[in-house]
Amino acid sequence: MLYIHQHTCISPQQTFVDADIESLKESVDNKLKAFEPAYEGIPHGILRRMGKAVRMGVGAAIPILKNNTAIDGIIIGTANGGMEDCIKFLNQIIDYEEGLLAPGNFVQSTPNAIAAQVGLMTKNKSYNITHVHRGLAFETALIDAAMMTKENPGKSYLLGAVDEISTYNFNIDYLDGWYKKETVSNRDLYGSQTPASIAGEGAAMFLVNDKKEGASAVVKAIKTLHTRDEETVKTGLKSFIENNFEKEQKPGLFLTGENGDNRLLKYYSACESVLPHINTIRYKHMSGEYPTTSSFALWLSCYLLRNQAPSHAQKEKLFSTPTNEILVYNNYKGIQHSFLLISPAE
């Protein structure tokens, strides 16, 4: 059991300070860019050198680190880390024909720079790791954190995920057919009925341990799958529910990563067929699509355990069942799938 004691999120919506997601911030040119705060607590000289991914990651971690100086490990998921720095360095290699280059972008470009920077700023010498398994980078970090808390009772960990929109990964994913060719507003994302989605970015951080007392939520179960077959996803969800619920019981809320890509709808339909008559909420019109959006979904789950779901996120009008347990299903590019089960700690 992984208990969440604090959760922070820098996202395209107002999630960081005075979280209010009732009013939806809109996408521009198929991009939902993060609404970055003033980043108090990062020395100016260091902040200036940080790429966006590192900045968002460290920025989201600071409120947690401020209250918990003795964290026992830093566990980060990011598919790409600082992609902007990575390609800046690459461009220099090609443009200057392998001339004399400054190492700054190279050092910042490694995906472990986020966890490393948090460790460096807080002089934290404990467990430090970066999971980069594309659309499951956050989930495998979450599994890591769950193992750590089981192996080390009483210890607390910073768990989080970051991914950024850079010009470059936007170009690569656009060319590969993952961002829409026509301009679609996030308000109309689910009605678009065309292939591909819109881009997003963000960072979400969590303080986790094995202590129930004072926790705001608990991650009760997690399952990951690699498949292109929607029947396998359906079977996976059925067994996930059987393993985690008494007969005839089901979660109160189904939070899905539907992203407006009509090629992926079959997976969501398959899952919804396993969970008929359930309140369904969607989140990618808020976060946009990126590899670690399930970290946004976990933050949102923590929020939804205490707050009403905004009407723009409801797939259909909600019926009045209590939000006791939230089941999250996400799918990245039709290959990587995950189920998370989140409930109030008490």
Added chain:
Amino acid sequence: MSRVFVTGMGIISAIGDSVSANRDALINGRTGISDLTLFPTKYAGVLPCGEIKTTTDSLKEKLNAHEHGVTRTNLLALHALREAIEDAGLSQQILTADDTALIGASTVGGMCLTDELYHDANKSDNGSEYLASYDCGSVNIYLQSRYKIGGIINTINTACSSSANAVMYGARLIKNGLAKRAIVGGADSLAKFTINGFKSLHILSDEKCRPFDNDRKGLNLGEGAAFLVLEKEEDIAGKRVYAEVTGYGNSNDAFHPSSISDDGDGPYLSMREALNVAGINEHEISFINAHGTATENNDETESRAMIRLFNTPPPFASTKGYTGHTLGAAGAVEAVYSILSLYYQELYPALQFTLPIESTGLIPQLSYTSASLKHIMSNSFGFGGNCSSLIFSK
């Protein structure tokens, strides 16, 4: 918590394309570091590397890997994975089972295609066949799709300690009951990106690297892949068992983005943690496969950390003088070498060593010799202060 054993190994590196070829080169002190011949860079002939002298096309033929977007890193990984799976005798049915995990590491991924990535990232044409192959995760996603591996699949990137952490994660999955078996390792191929990156940091040597030598001039990059099959105690009856994974430690040096602190806090802590997990004291370590990159900073700080922990360190050596620094694959490559030492009860000579570092006086293992070995520690340290140590036991 179940004990975890190694029942299969696979490796491809500059000193050979199988476990036995690698062992033969180690016994005979044959380095794989040479001039680059397979890809165009202005540093070919200038900066020696641990290059695998098999072309990407030959690897595709050999492995029958003609899928769209397959990269050299994918192919090296597949080559090593295939050997490990066959070695452990894992059937297709076992691979597909939902309790078979694949935990790989990579820091380069498809970025070995530096020029293709340049064009795609800058959208200079309609896109190459490699659009989905650049990220680190692409390597293990490819391996998963090739073998339909059914359990937890993960990719770790903690720079040069990546695949040591993959071994650790896989062993912990088994101990936590989240997998019955885990195929763990890593792969990286040489890339213009990393050659220029390390060059910009002024830590590449223009001669064959000399780990732990007083006059070392820096590291040589290398490429390679290695995988281990880890299984739990209950499932190893009747199988060849190479070693037990008894210890692992991960800590952060928290000092500087690209160098280790003077006293080697991160290395010291990761080694100490690995001893704690293994439940043994430092005097029980028979040999250390050191990180030993042959940079000014690494070898001195690693030496200090060894002296700090062991007082008089046990026999040690770095195999970077054979393979070069294979980055995300290094932890797994050196895990294979550590396990070979343990299984065959033999030590391999360090190469290109003449004079000990003045301030430490430590001399690595210099000759091939048989030895009675019980516990071997393998160190991997990376940028971002990411330090990991593993312990394999007989």
